Amino acid sequence: MNSRHIVAVVPAAGIGTRMQSDIPKQYLTLHGKTILEHTLERLSSHSLVDSVVVAIHPDDRLFFNLPISRHVKISTVTGGSERSESVSNALQALPHDSWALVHDAARPCVCQKDITRLIDTEDLSPTIGAILASPVSDTLKRGSDGYVSDTVDRSQLWRALTPQFFHAHTLLNAYRQAHLNHLTVTDEASAMELAGHKVKLINGHAGNIKITHPDDLSLAAFYLQQESD
Ligand SMILES: Nc1ccn([C@@H]2O[C@H](COP(=O)(O)OP(=O)(O)OP(=O)(O)O)[C@@H](O)[C@H]2O)c(=O)n1
Numbered sequence: 001m002n003s004r005h006i007v008a009v010v011p012a013a014g015i016g017t018r019m020q021s022d023i024p025k026q027y028l029t030l031h032g033k034t035i036l037e038h039t040l041e042r043l044s045s046h047s048l049v050d051s052v053v054v055a056i057h058p059d060d061r062l063f064f065n066l067p068i069s070r071h072v073k074i075s076t077v078t079g080g081s082e083r084s085e086s087v088s089n090a091l092q093a094l095p096h097d098s099w100a101l102v103h104d105a106a107r108p109c110v111c112q113k114d115i116t117r118l119i120d121t122e123d124l125s126p127t128i129g130a131i132l133a134s135p136v137s138d139t140l141k142r143g144s145d146g147y148v149s150d151t152v153d154r155s156q157l158w159r160a161l162t163p164q165f166f167h168a169h170t171l172l173n174a175y176r177q178a179h180l181n182h183l184t185v186t187d188e189a190s191a192m193e194l195a196g197h198k199v200k201l202i203n204g205h206a207g208n209i210k211i212t213h214p215d216d217l218s219l220a221a222f223y224l225q226q227e228s229d
């Protein structure tokens with residue numbers, strides 16, 4: 001039984017440059033709902049999630065038109081110029097001793113079973129967290145000037161997914177330390193690793209894709225359909 005106070009932190013303040021769309025990708029529609037609505041519905045409906053804090057762009061005029069923006073569990077903070085800043089802004093708003101379940105708005109296909117397995121990971125502590133991840137199954141090449149320079153041993157490589165689950169105050173301090181050291185981190189685990197903490201790898205559903213490029217939309221639509229079947 002989980003006695004922790006768990007807050008889902010949703011970085012949703014990006015502008016989706018790589019999607020090349022007229023609006024930020026989290027507001028594109030799949031199966032009649034925005035990507036952000038799909039994501040927030042899955043997090044806010046999870047029985048182990050006590051509340052949700054969404055980091056939205058300062059100029060975002062779309063979020064509060066969504067009915068889910070009025071969900072009793074959901075509140076917002078202003079995002080920053082980088083994902084790490086958006087997450088840090090949300091972490092500062094959390095009650096002391098919360099646990100942060102950080103999940104990209106751009107990952108609407110996350111399944112509830114994976115969220116439960118991540119939260120229920122054994123032996124977590126303020127200095128030991130856990131992330132969903134997927135083992136690499138392709139042969140990986142390092143490239144230089146358009147040619148293969150070498151083949152990377154994939155046997156111990158994983159793709160980091162989200163959610164990533166950490167003690168909120170420890171994670172905030174880790175992000176602050178990375179920022180003070182001018183280190184760019186692209187996920188919560190990187191900040192925690194740099195701070196010398198441990199991160200458990202929890203095998204997650206490969207369909208939990210991050211919608212980044214236009215081609216990802218049809219794949220996400222497929223995986224969303226699988227969940228609703
Ligand atoms: N300053 C930022 C940048 C990103 N994000 C969020 O972090 C998640 C993962 O980032 P990414 O996929 O890179 O989204 P964008 O930054 O919007 O995409 P791009 O890099 O193509 O602009 C997304 O849900 C995005 O909204 C955020 O909250 N604040």
Ligand SMILES: C[C@](O)(CO)[C@H](O)COP(=O)(O)O
Nearest residue numbers: 083104160161162186187210
């Ligand atoms: C957090 C993340 O989704 C883990 O794979 C990834 O690092 C986000 O990267 P992005 O460039 O901000 O999309």
